[in-house]
Amino acid sequence: MEVIPYFLSGLIIGSVYGLITLGLSLIFGVLRVANVAHGSFVMIGAYVAFFGFTLWGAPPPVAGIGALALGAGLGALVYYVVVKLLMKAGELNILVALFALGLLIAEAARMAWGPDFRGYTWSIGSVSLGGLVVELSKAFGALTALVTAVGLEVFLRRTYFGRAVRAVVQDPVGAQVVGIDVERVFLLSTAMGIGITTLGGVMLTLFIPVGINPYMGGIYTLISFVIAVMGGLGSIMGAYIAGLLFGVFQSVGYYVFSLMGFAQPFEMALFLAFVLLLLILLFKPTGLFRL
Amino acid sequence: MLYRDSESKLELAQSLTESLITRDKVHFLLSPYGSDLALGVSPIAEKYGVLMAVVGAASDRIFQQGFRYVMGVAAVASQYMVPVLDMVVKTNPTVKKVAILYRDSEFNIMVAEGAKKYAEKLGLQVVVYEKYPASPQDLTPQILKVKQASPDIIIVASHFADGQLAVRQLAEQKVDAKLVALSVAPLVPDFYKALQTKAECIVGPSHWEPGVNYTPELARQRGVEWFGPTKEEFIQYFKSVAKQMGGQEVDPGYHAAWAAEGVLAILYGVQKAGTVEADKVLEALRNARFMTFFGEFKLDPTTNLNVAHSMVVIQWQGGNRYVVWPAEVAERKLVYPSLTWDQKAAGQTCR
Numbered sequence: 001m002e003v004i005p006y007f008l009s010g011l012i013i014g015s016v017y018g019l020i021t022l023g024l025s026l027i028f029g030v031l032r033v034a035n036v037a038h039g040s041f042v043m044i045g046a047y048v049a050f051f052g053f054t055l056w057g058a059p060p061p062v063a064g065i066g067a068l069a070l071g072a073g074l075g076a077l078v079y080y081v082v083v084k085l086l087m088k089a090g091e092l093n094i095l096v097a098l099f100a101l102g103l104l105i106a107e108a109a110r111m112a113w114g115p116d117f118r119g120y121t122w123s124i125g126s127v128s129l130g131g132l133v134v135e136l137s138k139a140f141g142a143l144t145a146l147v148t149a150v151g152l153e154v155f156l157r158r159t160y161f162g163r164a165v166r167a168v169v170q171d172p173v174g175a176q177v178v179g180i181d182v183e184r185v186f187l188l189s190t191a192m193g194i195g196i197t198t199l200g201g202v203m204l205t206l207f208i209p210v211g212i213n214p215y216m217g218g219i220y221t222l223i224s225f226v227i228a229v230m231g232g233l234g235s236i237m238g239a240y241i242a243g244l245l246f247g248v249f250q251s252v253g254y255y256v257f258s259l260m261g262f263a264q265p266f267e268m269a270l271f272l273a274f275v276l277l278l279l280i281l282l283f284k285p286t287g288l289f290r291l
Numbered sequence: 292m293l294y295r296d297s298e299s300k301l302e303l304a305q306s307l308t309e310s311l312i313t314r315d316k317v318h319f320l321l322s323p324y325g326s327d328l329a330l331g332v333s334p335i336a337e338k339y340g341v342l343m344a345v346v347g348a349a350s351d352r353i354f355q356q357g358f359r360y361v362m363g364v365a366a367v368a369s370q371y372m373v374p375v376l377d378m379v380v381k382t383n384p385t386v387k388k389v390a391i392l393y394r395d396s397e398f399n400i401m402v403a404e405g406a407k408k409y410a411e412k413l414g415l416q417v418v419v420y421e422k423y424p425a426s427p428q429d430l431t432p433q434i435l436k437v438k439q440a441s442p443d444i445i446i447v448a449s450h451f452a453d454g455q456l457a458v459r460q461l462a463e464q465k466v467d468a469k470l471v472a473l474s475v476a477p478l479v480p481d482f483y484k485a486l487q488t489k490a491e492c493i494v495g496p497s498h499w500e501p502g503v504n505y506t507p508e509l510a511r512q513r514g515v516e517w518f519g520p521t522k523e524e525f526i527q528y529f530k531s532v533a534k535q536m537g538g539q540e541v542d543p544g545y546h547a548a549w550a551a552e553g554v555l556a557i558l559y560g561v562q563k564a565g566t567v568e569a570d571k572v573l574e575a576l577r578n579a580r581f582m583t584f585f586g587e588f589k590l591d592p593t594t595n596l597n598v599a600h601s602m603v604v605i606q607w608q609g610g611n612r613y614v615v616w617p618a619e620v621a622e623r624k625l626v627y628p629s630l631t632w633d634q635k636a637a638g639q640t641c642r
Binding site for chain 2: 002005006009010013115117119121126132133135204207208209210211213216219250251254255258264265266267270
């Protein structure tokens with residue numbers, strides 16, 4: 001079966017796409033805010049991995065924990081400085097402010113770290129699986145994504161705070177009436193969302209060994225929005241599964257279109273991924289996994 | 292000399308070009324880096340009749356627009372893989388199958404198209420000819436396709452980051468070929484630093500290398516005029532400037548030499564014409580044939596391209612890059628076939 005290695009490679013990259021999307025989906029679900037600065041936080045995570053590894057020899061698992069903490073701190077800051085201040089001004093103002101923040105972060109990164117592409121290599125061996133040589137570092141990235149998605153879902157379903165988050169998602173006013181500190185939920189959700197996004201940035205560097213650059217975030221904002229909408233904005237497992245689907249669709253789609261021999265397969269696969277998105281929105285506007 | 296940072300943004304490059312011409316009243320321009328940007332600012336140079344030497348940009352399309360004031364000083368993108376393919380066929384006439392992967396950008400598309408046409412002209416079979424995104428996260432699907440086609444030669448019309456990604460993923464999936472050639476990426480010193488032994492035996496076309504010898508003596512032998520500094524003087528000058536700017540004495544790469552050739556060509560034209568008037572400088576250049584440390588210069592009046600310049604091929608051997616083609620200017624002999632990825636992983640070098 002020639003298609004198996006394409007399927008597996010799609011699953012692995014798709015898992016990390018899913019991880020990168022979790023934060024975006026969580027923040028939208030809770031605050032109804034589309035974080036258009038998303039890609040810039042992915043970029044920050046990537047730089048944490050790069051500097052962690054090259055300056056202190058910290059492997060990506062350690063950098064991942066650092067990035068999660070740093071991202072959570074930045075998330076809290078973003079909440080107080082942008083989201084909370086502009087909450088009353090309306091969603092559009094927050095959107096514009098976040099857009100500006102994303103540009104500001106990218107430009108600040110360029111001034112601080114320069115415009116060059118950077119990268120590092122964390123090599124821990126490889127295994128052969130179904131005709132595909134899988135680098136264990138990439139498998140680690142994919143596994144981290146899975147554990148984070150499942151962990152976050154369990155957290156939201158089983159803990160008091162998680163239930164409070166879900167209550168706020170369903171009805172913010174009702175949640176407030178029954179004594180839930182809605183502002184605290186907003187704050188922690190933004191912190192968690194951006195923390196997970198920077199963690200995603202760390203795991204992404206295992207796939208793009210030399211693609212770390214101040215402007216790398218833009219494409220991930222786009223990909224994450226597509227995946228989040230496919231999975232249903234606000235749905236955690238929906239975002240993760242849609243990430244897997246997106247990865248598999250890209251990779252297997254490439255294989256199928258290259259067999260057909262017309263047009264460029266990667267362009268066709270991407271084109272059809274967007275057609276699929278449109279169809280989903282047409283027949284199930286809330287996304288695949290949102291009720 | 293005025294410098295402006297385009298930040299690799301087309302809109303910015305265009306407005307800076309316009310302001311250099313209209314506000315700063317420059318007489319000549321060197322193009323921004325990258326074919327997309329150079330192509331984007333060309334109409335502005337043309338509109339104001341300011342002669343622009345295209346340096347660091349090589350797409351054929353820049354020179355297919357019929358612009359009078361846009362001048363190329365080195366080989367164009369479609370010619371990049373020509374010396375590589377010549378070298379392969381002369382070294383191993385039995386070679387048959389070529390796989391070509393290319394990045395979805397102006398310059399790389401031209402490199403790939405040129406490589407495909409020339410490979411077919413040489414009677415080779417192009418078994419894979421696939422485009423990949425400009426900023427790829429994963430090239431596994433493309434690499435798997437190359438693996439299934441088991442080509443003799445793999446050509447990647449890459450830029451820097453994607454070129455490194457391609458090499459890593461070829462190594463990951465253990466796609467062995469007799470030779471792997473890339474554009475741009477292997478010419479950058481960081482290529483080896485990032486890839487270590489994975490970079491061994493990889494070849495790439497270059498406009499100029501410190502090992503290439505164009506000298507006043509050679510100019511005399513060929514009966515052409517010599518102009519500008521010698522190679523040693525250029526390298527020394529570049530190193531001292533680099534030290535002033537960045538604190539490190541780095542060797543010049545071909546991009547620096549290419550930019551210097553742009554300046555030298557304009558200077559030569561100005562000296563011959565005795566004026567800074569673009570038409571007269573252009574006329575003087577069209578009637579001239581001279582040699583600099585970069586190579587020969589002969590401007591074709593229809594295409595505005597330097598048709599006398601030829602590229603060389605480098606190969607990474609034992610952690611250094613050496614000119615291996617053409618034979619008359621080569622510093623080392625080409626190592627062919629290449630080491631396998633397993634041999635490279637075991638620490639073997641290409642000597």
